[in-house]
Amino acid sequence: xxxxxxxxxxxxxxxxxxxxxxxxxxxxxxxxxxxxxxxxxxxxxxxxxxxxxxxxxxxxxxxxxxxxxxxxxxxxxxxxxxxxxxxxxxxxxxxxxxxxxxxxxxxxxxxxxxxxxxxxxxxxxxxxxxxxxxxxxxxxxxxxxxxxxxxxxxxxxxxxxxxxxxxxxxxxxxxxxxxxxxxxxxxxxxxxxxxxxxxxxxxxxxxxx
Amino acid sequence: xxxxxxxxxxxxxxxxxxxxxxxxxxxxxxxxxxxxxxxxxxxxxxxxxxxxxxxxxxxxxxxxxxxxxxxxxxxxxxxxxxxxxxxxxxxxxxxxxxxxxxxxxxxxxxxxxxxxxxxxxxxxxxxxxxxxxxxxxxxxxxxxxxxxxxxxxxxxxxxxxxxxxxxxxxxxxxxxxxxxxxxxxxxxxxxxxxxxxxxxxxxxxxxxx
DNA sequence: CTTGGTGACTTACGCTGTAAGTATCACCAG
DNA sequence: CTGGTGATACTTACAGCGTAAGTCACCAAG
Numbered sequence: 001x002x003x004x005x006x007x008x009x010x011x012x013x014x015x016x017x018x019x020x021x022x023x024x025x026x027x028x029x030x031x032x033x034x035x036x037x038x039x040x041x042x043x044x045x046x047x048x049x050x051x052x053x054x055x056x057x058x059x060x061x062x063x064x065x066x067x068x069x070x071x072x073x074x075x076x077x078x079x080x081x082x083x084x085x086x087x088x089x090x091x092x093x094x095x096x097x098x099x100x101x102x103x104x105x106x107x108x109x110x111x112x113x114x115x116x117x118x119x120x121x122x123x124x125x126x127x128x129x130x131x132x133x134x135x136x137x138x139x140x141x142x143x144x145x146x147x148x149x150x151x152x153x154x155x156x157x158x159x160x161x162x163x164x165x166x167x168x169x170x171x172x173x174x175x176x177x178x179x180x181x182x183x184x185x186x187x188x189x190x191x192x193x194x195x196x197x198x199x200x201x202x203x204x205x206x207x208x209x
Numbered sequence: 210x211x212x213x214x215x216x217x218x219x220x221x222x223x224x225x226x227x228x229x230x231x232x233x234x235x236x237x238x239x240x241x242x243x244x245x246x247x248x249x250x251x252x253x254x255x256x257x258x259x260x261x262x263x264x265x266x267x268x269x270x271x272x273x274x275x276x277x278x279x280x281x282x283x284x285x286x287x288x289x290x291x292x293x294x295x296x297x298x299x300x301x302x303x304x305x306x307x308x309x310x311x312x313x314x315x316x317x318x319x320x321x322x323x324x325x326x327x328x329x330x331x332x333x334x335x336x337x338x339x340x341x342x343x344x345x346x347x348x349x350x351x352x353x354x355x356x357x358x359x360x361x362x363x364x365x366x367x368x369x370x371x372x373x374x375x376x377x378x379x380x381x382x383x384x385x386x387x388x389x390x391x392x393x394x395x396x397x398x399x400x401x402x403x404x405x406x407x408x409x410x411x412x413x414x415x416x417x418x
Numbered sequence: 419c420t421t422g423g424t425g426a427c428t429t430a431c432g433c434t435g436t437a438a439g440t441a442t443c444a445c446c447a448g
Numbered sequence: 449c450t451g452g453t454g455a456t457a458c459t460t461a462c463a464g465c466g467t468a469a470g471t472c473a474c475c476a477a478g
Contacts, residue, residue: 009425032466044467045426053466104313106361112376115388119380132380133387138351138400141358145350148357152315167321171328171341178342179324191347198407218456241435253436254457262435 009041011049015059022060022098030056061102064095066110070117077125078196084117085143085192096151103144126203135199142195143188150184218250220258224268231269231307239265270311273304275319279326286334287405293326294352294401305360312353335412344408351404352397359393 017038022030032053036043050056068091071083092099107114115136122132161180165173172179226247231239241262245252259265277300280292301308316323324345331341370389374382381388 031464033464042427043465044428047467048425100313104309104357104361106363112373112378112381116376116378116381119384123380129380129384130387133384134396134399137358137391137396138403141354141400142347142351142404143354144357145352145354148313148353149315149346149350152313154315164321167325169321169325171332171338172321172325175328175338175342178339182346187343187346190343191350194347194407194411195351195404197410198403201406201410202403240433242433251458252434253459256436257456 009039009045009049011059013039014046014049015056015063018056019060019063019095019098022101023095026097027057027101032056057101058105058108060098061105062108062110064099064102065091065107065114067091067094068110068114070113073120073124077121078200080121080124081118081139081196081199082192084114084121085139088114088140088143089147089188092147092151099147100151103148122199125199131202135202139192139195139199142191146184146188146191149182150188153182153184156181218248218254218258220268222248223255223258224265224272227265228269228272228304228307231310232304235306236266236310241265266310267314267317269307270314271317271319273308273311274300274316274323276300276303277319277323279322282329282333286330287409289330289333290327290348290405290408291401293323293330294348297323297349297352298356298397301356301360308356309360312357331408334408340411344411348401348404348408351400355393355397355400358391359397362391362393365390 014035018030018035021035021038030053032046033043035056036046039046046056050059065088068087071080071087073080092103118136118139119129119132122135123129127135157180161176164176164179167173223244227239227244230244230247239262241255242252244265245255248255255265259268274297277296280289280296282289301312327345327348328338328341331344332338336344366389370385373385373388376382
């Protein structure tokens with residue numbers, strides 16, 4: 001059953017296929033055989049282009065942030081910081097199942113331009129090269145934590161509020177209505193503004209304590 | 210080769226064995242056969258006590274925060290918040306490889322007492338039931354993001370600074386010395402204080418903007 | 419035409435999760 | 449003591465996994 005002429009395989013096609021498969025059916029559903037089938041090829045052919053399955057996982061994890069479009073700078077560093085965080089979030093949410101992989105491991109080389117952009121924003125805000133690193137790490141940690149919550153949360157669950165009240169814990173009970181739902185974007189923005197406010201205070205000159 | 214009398218298997222022993230195996234050799238090394246061997250039993254016997262492998266993973270993920278010891282309250286809400294975050298961090302770092310699992314999925318029922326404690330601290334700080342939820346989510350996101358960075362970072366790497374400088378990116382280069390290393394606890398504390406400062410401002414009454 | 423290299427295919431091995439069936443044992447009623 | 453009864457461990461079996469090793473078809477250069 002010769003196909004005459006066949007588009008030759010290459011690393012890019014393998015990685016793209018893996019990404020598609022993971023996004024469609026989840027990481028657990030990714031196997032070298034299924035990936036090969038997806039590409040109209042036998043499993044072992046993949047090994048001409050990738051070292052092993054971990055290599056594939058690393059590669060798709062990197063793609064997520066390689067696709068990140070860096071927003072242009074303005075003269076408002078807080079707006080720029082927000083835009084950068086938004087771009088990071090958008091990149092992750094564009095490939096949520098793969099993003100879980102990316103966020104759980106070290107971010108790797110494709111994230112370096114993002115770091116550059118973050119440091120630039122913070123330098124323009126007035127941080128010195130060391131404080132900018134601490135500030136960027138704080139921001140990144142917050143954004144990643146938020147993203148993991150968002151990606152990991154299933155569909156809205158009607159029974160959650162009742163379950164929370166049923167614990168009998170007083171604070172959980174009085175907040176049950178708000179704990180039961182999570183408007184992810186609003187929640188993200190709340191904490192982001194909080195962190196940015198705090199950074200603004202730090203850079204304005206720390207109030208003597 | 211009868212062993213005469215044998216300690217009977219139960220769910221607790223299965224979960225404890227799985228936790229030990231994961232902490233010793235990583236999640237990928239966990240297989241039902243190896244786990245059974247660890248417990249001196251055949252693989253299929255495990256299924257008398259757990260539904261399947263995912264059940265085992267869920268169970269060990271829960272154990273991490275079930276072991277969390279809640280610190281007592283004082284009259285200083287910031288100190289209490291710090292103590293609670295510290296306890297959370299300590300619980301995760303006590304089982305780092307398993308914590309990766311716990312943090313990547315929804316936190317689940319064992320985390321409810323932690324939520325109660327967090328909401329209580331924030332209520333005593335002056336937040337109303339709704340704002341306390343937002344504040345606790347911000348804090349938790351930050352702490353989780355920080356933990357994932359810490360857990361995911363390998364041993365110190367001497368070549369990192371040179372690699373960063375080699376990118377040629379100006380901000381990355383001028384901060385390379387500080388990007389190359391990460392004192393996790395100090396970094397954690399920096400961001401935590403930042404977030405707590407911001408929360409303190411919010412509760413004191415937002416400065417008109 | 420020959421030759422060498424590239425890359426897909428084939429086979430095979432040991433390992434995986436788990437469905438289904440069997441054997442062993444502690445216990446209790448008679 | 450005997451015979452059942454209900455747990456729980458063991459055995460077998462299967463389809464699917466990652467990948468090492470070997471084979472074969474094609475194509476460009478000599």
